[in-house]
Each structure stands twice: as structure tokens, then as C-alpha cells.
Amino acid sequence: MNKRPRPFQKNNNEGSFPLSIEKLKQKIRDHLHDEADLTFKQLDVQNKKIVVFYISHLVDKTSLNESLLTPLIYGQEESTASNLINNLPLGNAKQQDKVEDVCNELISGSVGIYIENEKQVTTFILLKMHQRPIEKPERESIVIGPQTSFTESIDINLNVVRSNIHSTELVAEKFTIGERLPTEVRLVYLKSLANDEDVQTMRQRLNDLKVDDIEDSSVLAQYIEDSSLSVFPQFYLTERVDRFSYGVSKGKVGVLTDGSPEGIVAPSTFFSFFESTEDVYFRWNVATFFRMLRFIAMFISFIMTPVYVAVVTFHYEVLPTNLLVTLGESRSKVPFPPIMEVLFLELIIELLREAGARLPTKVGQTIGIVGGIVLGQAAVEAGLTSNVLIIVIAMSALASFTTPSYLMGSAIRVIRYPLIILAGMFGIIGVTFGLSLLIIHLLRISSLGRPYFLPVYPFVYKDLDNALFRLPFGVGNKRALSYRLKDDMRYKEKKSTKKKDIDDLEG
Known part of the structure; x- marks a missing residue:
């Protein structure tokens, strides 16, 4: 295996010590290309x-x-030069015997100290930290539970993860990825719980990755996921510390990237993207209701407008007479076929969504609300669309916002367009054909080598409570069998459900 090159590649003989101070200065300036802020x-x-x-x-x-x-x-009067350097009140000293290694330390925020004609340079890390404080998550909002998000500092992120998972079994393996611009990456997992095959697979993918640089965790996920051509995300990306810690505590592996405010959780199934940490904080029956509501909303989001196009274009007979009359009156002034009408409104919704996301928060909210009302009303009055379609598009857009994962919500939005085109060309048969292809695709892809549609396919009925609904804490005492963890039992069911009152204790 070829070793990853360092940012500075020089002949070892050229960078060897001992050197005079003037010679050292010249070599460092040459390596750093006469850096303007280099100070001696x-x-x-x-x-x-x-x-x-x-x-x-x-x-x-x-x-x-x-x-x-x-x-x-x-x-100076109390000690020799070597003793002075060794006794400095800094605990991160490193000894470097090559100029290129010294320069690598300098660009990482270290200070070098060299005694003329010695064989090594001593470096100390004194990096100036410009860190964003820990704030409330913005993209993954919840009502109940911790309100802590990751920052761009990997040290802070590891700190908050360890504060959530108080265990000596928590492992954070260090990797350096990037041929030209090295970036620190950490593989996080519980040694006593995580499946060794999952850990080794993720470790191998990180080691084998040969790229110039890694801009963000989302970029890293695209490099190492199983199917980069799929529209569906195969790893869950989260900015929430509690969501990341929850995944790791359940036996999954996590990945943190320096400079990125998001963590990667793997393996992830299709159903993982519809789970929320609120499902744990709410009571089991309420959490089950909300989770089912998200699945229904997902189905409505990508099927409602294609079905509208198919019915209005080819299948008027499936509509009740009263609704058919209302729909006919609504579309009587519209000069376009249903597929053009739907694509036109879907494009407007996407423009409003993107404008609201890119503009400042207060302005973006105003643009989204006012723009939707004004454009929708104007489109109906101008005869460009019908009132019924405005309702259909609005329901489809609202349903897409219920998905906890922004990446999965974006994938559902993209899927909708091919289904609309198939519906406009072939009606319900086209929609059915598109859904069949979609299901086949979901059954074929995987996440870290695990089937993406677990536990539905392959069917593992004991894991349905971890995917489709939630059981009370006293009942669901086993971890997901699909991941083949080292310890399947979360707790002993009899002891967890045994309750005593004060009379029993006194007796």
C-alpha cells in the first residue's frame, strides 16, 4: 500500500539537521513560499x-x-538552553528532525524552537482558536429534548459526544484524509456493542479514500457510501448531538469531520430517515402516531401530484360526479394540459423554497408565505392553473416538510418529477411502473453493506418496533437484530417492569 504523501515533499537529505539558524530560516521560507506572516x-x-x-x-x-x-x-541565568526548553509550561512538545515536518507543524498552529546546530526542532501547539459556540440546531428542530448542535471544531464535537456517552468503551479512531489538504476524521463507536464487520468496513473505506481534500461530512458521505449514483442518502447526516449519540449508543458507527458541523451515522436504513429523537422523548403511543404520520406524509408527498395528473388526463371515470363537475369548472379557463400545469406550479414551489432557504431568516419566512399566497392567487385569476391543483400542490409541499432528514426530503422532491412525467404520458399505469422501479431500487441498494430496506426486506418482524413504530420501554427490551450487535439485550424485561410501592418496601 502506498503511503499518503505529506503536504511538503522534499528530499530527506535536504531537510536534515544539524543546521545553522540562517540556513534553517532559508529552508523554512522556501518550504512556505515566503509566507508573509512567518516570524522569527x-x-x-x-x-x-x-x-x-x-x-x-x-x-x-x-x-x-x-x-x-x-x-x-x-x-536564562538559572538553566541551560536545553533545560529551559524542556521545562517550558507547555505539555504538547514534539521533536522534529526534518524541515518538512517542522513546516507541517507550523501551518497547524505550532511554534518551533531551535538551538543552533542541534539535531532536532521542538514544536509546541499554540493554535489560536476561532470557534463558534454550541448553539441550538436549526435544520433539525424538536420540541422536547436536548437543544445542542455540533460546531465546526472536531475537538468540541468529541467533547459533547463523550459528555453524552459516559463510557470507557467509547472509541474515537483518528484518520487523516486528503492528499493535498489533510483533514482530521474520527471514527466513533462503542467497542463492546458495535458490530466488528461494520467498524472494519467503515475503517477500510476511510483508509482507502484517496482525494485532494474533504470539504464537509456530506462530501465524505458521498465518497464512502455504497451507491453514489442513487438519489437516496445511505448515511444519516445530523447536526444534533443527541441524534448522533443515540445512534452510537444503539451500536451504529459514527464519523466526525474537522470543520464540519454534522456527523455521519451508519449503517442507516430507509426507515431511519423518518425517525426522530422525539420518538424517544414522547410517550410510546404518541411517538408511534407521529412516526406513522411521517410515513403517510412521505407517500402523499411524492404520489399526490402524479395521481392528479393521471386522473385528470386519462381517468376521469374514477372521480365522483360532484367532484368531477367542480374540477371541470376549475379547469375550464386553463389553456394548458394537466402535466404542464403541475410542472409549472411545482417549479414555483421549488423557487419559493430555495429563495426562502437562501435569504436571511426573517426575510425568507416572509417571502415563503407572502410569495405563495400572492403567486397562487394570481395564477388562478390569470387562468394559468386551477383552484383544485393549488390545494393538491400545497398538501404535497406540506407533507414533504414532515421528514426529519433534509436529505431524504430533497430526494422525495426529486422523485416526484419523473412520476409526474410518467403519469402525464401513461396515466396510472405509468405511476405504477414508476413506483415499481422505485421499490426495486430501494431493495437493491445498501448502507455499509446492510440492506437498505431492513427490516421489511429481508423481513425481520422483531425489528419492526425499531422502524415502523415504538413499543413501551418495558416491552422493547432487545436491540435491532438486523445489525448483529455484540449484545442484543438492552435490559432484563422482568426487572424493568417490576414495580413496588411503599407498602411493599416496608413489608
């Missing part, structure tokens, strides 16, 4: 020449002055 500070300690060097916009100036420069300057 030269000191004389016990007749030894010492140079401190760093990139000024990357390091914390306060820590640099208090913990490094001040002890070097004012501790």
Missing part, C-alpha cells in the same frame, strides 16, 4: 543561539508571550 525571534541563552519561529496569524499571542517567550528570556 532570535535569542541568546547561555552563549547558545536560539530561534523561535511561527506563523503569526495562527498562534495565540497571549500564550506565546506568557508561556514561551517570557520563560526563555527571564530564565
Whole structure:
């Protein structure tokens, strides 16, 4: 296996020590292409020449002055140069014996210290941190439960995950991905629970990935997912810490990427994208109702407008007479065929949705509400569309918003267009053909090697409570069998359901 090249590739003989200070300065400038903020500070300690060097916009100036420069300057009479460096109040020292490795540390926010003609450079990490504070999730809103989201700092993200999962079994393996712009990636899982095959598969995909850089977790997911050509996401991406921690605690593997405010949870099934952490926080019967409502809304979202096109174009006979009269009156002034009418309104809805998402929050909400009302009313009065279709499109759009995952909601929106075209060409037969192809596709794809349509196909009836509905905590005492975890039992059912009152305790 070929090793991944470092950002700076130089001949080892050219970057070897010992060097004079002037020679070291020149080599570092050459490696960093005369970086404008590269700073050198030269000191004389016990007749030894010492140079401190760093990139000024990357390091914390306060820590640099208090913990490094001040002890070097004012501790000269008490110790030798080597002892001074070894006794600095910084606990992250590294010894580097190649100039290219020193430069890699500098661009990561480290400070280098070199004693002239020594064989190594000592580096200390003093990175200036510009971090966004932990805030409330914006895209995955819930009413009940923790309101904590990931940030762009992988250290903070690991911190909050560990605060949610208090276990020594939690593993966070480190990977560096990116040939040209290396990015830190962490593979997170519970050692005592996660399936070894899932962990090894994800580990292998991360190790085998050879790309220039990774911009975000969503980009990484597209590189390592099973079927990159599918419109459906195969890994669940979440900005919620509790959703990520919940997946890991259930035996799944998670992936965190430095610079990304989202985590990856795998393997994920089609039904995982309709689950919400609120399903755990609500009572089981209420949670089951809401989950069923999401599945119904999903079906309405991508089937309602194609069925409208098919019925109005080919199958008037399936409508009741009263509804048929109302529909005929509504469409009497519309000069376009139903398929053109539907595509026109769907395009308007998509434009309003994108405009609302890209504009500032307050303006976006106004544009979405006012724009929808004004354009819809104007389209009806101008005879471009019918009142009935406005209702159908509105219900379809509202149903698409109930999906907890934005990626799955976007996939459903895309699927709707081929179904509309098939409905306009072949009627209900076209819709049925399109749905058949869709189901076949869902049965063929996988997530981290696991069937995407589990537990429906292959059918595992004991896992239906983890996908389609939720059982009371005293009943559902087993983890999902489909994932073949190391421990199937969550708790002992008899002990969890046994209840005592104060009289029993006194007796």
C-alpha cells in the first residue's frame, strides 16, 4: 500500500539537521513560499543561539508571550538552553528532525524552537482558536429534548459526544484524509456493542479514500457510501448531538469531520430517515402516531401530484360526479394540459423554497408565505392553473416538510418529477411502473453493506418496533437484530417492569 504523501515533499537529505539558524530560516521560507506572516525571534541563552519561529496569524499571542517567550528570556541565568526548553509550561512538545515536518507543524498552529546546530526542532501547539459556540440546531428542530448542535471544531464535537456517552468503551479512531489538504476524521463507536464487520468496513473505506481534500461530512458521505449514483442518502447526516449519540449508543458507527458541523451515522436504513429523537422523548403511543404520520406524509408527498395528473388526463371515470363537475369548472379557463400545469406550479414551489432557504431568516419566512399566497392567487385569476391543483400542490409541499432528514426530503422532491412525467404520458399505469422501479431500487441498494430496506426486506418482524413504530420501554427490551450487535439485550424485561410501592418496601 502506498503511503499518503505529506503536504511538503522534499528530499530527506535536504531537510536534515544539524543546521545553522540562517540556513534553517532559508529552508523554512522556501518550504512556505515566503509566507508573509512567518516570524522569527532570535535569542541568546547561555552563549547558545536560539530561534523561535511561527506563523503569526495562527498562534495565540497571549500564550506565546506568557508561556514561551517570557520563560526563555527571564530564565536564562538559572538553566541551560536545553533545560529551559524542556521545562517550558507547555505539555504538547514534539521533536522534529526534518524541515518538512517542522513546516507541517507550523501551518497547524505550532511554534518551533531551535538551538543552533542541534539535531532536532521542538514544536509546541499554540493554535489560536476561532470557534463558534454550541448553539441550538436549526435544520433539525424538536420540541422536547436536548437543544445542542455540533460546531465546526472536531475537538468540541468529541467533547459533547463523550459528555453524552459516559463510557470507557467509547472509541474515537483518528484518520487523516486528503492528499493535498489533510483533514482530521474520527471514527466513533462503542467497542463492546458495535458490530466488528461494520467498524472494519467503515475503517477500510476511510483508509482507502484517496482525494485532494474533504470539504464537509456530506462530501465524505458521498465518497464512502455504497451507491453514489442513487438519489437516496445511505448515511444519516445530523447536526444534533443527541441524534448522533443515540445512534452510537444503539451500536451504529459514527464519523466526525474537522470543520464540519454534522456527523455521519451508519449503517442507516430507509426507515431511519423518518425517525426522530422525539420518538424517544414522547410517550410510546404518541411517538408511534407521529412516526406513522411521517410515513403517510412521505407517500402523499411524492404520489399526490402524479395521481392528479393521471386522473385528470386519462381517468376521469374514477372521480365522483360532484367532484368531477367542480374540477371541470376549475379547469375550464386553463389553456394548458394537466402535466404542464403541475410542472409549472411545482417549479414555483421549488423557487419559493430555495429563495426562502437562501435569504436571511426573517426575510425568507416572509417571502415563503407572502410569495405563495400572492403567486397562487394570481395564477388562478390569470387562468394559468386551477383552484383544485393549488390545494393538491400545497398538501404535497406540506407533507414533504414532515421528514426529519433534509436529505431524504430533497430526494422525495426529486422523485416526484419523473412520476409526474410518467403519469402525464401513461396515466396510472405509468405511476405504477414508476413506483415499481422505485421499490426495486430501494431493495437493491445498501448502507455499509446492510440492506437498505431492513427490516421489511429481508423481513425481520422483531425489528419492526425499531422502524415502523415504538413499543413501551418495558416491552422493547432487545436491540435491532438486523445489525448483529455484540449484545442484543438492552435490559432484563422482568426487572424493568417490576414495580413496588411503599407498602411493599416496608413489608
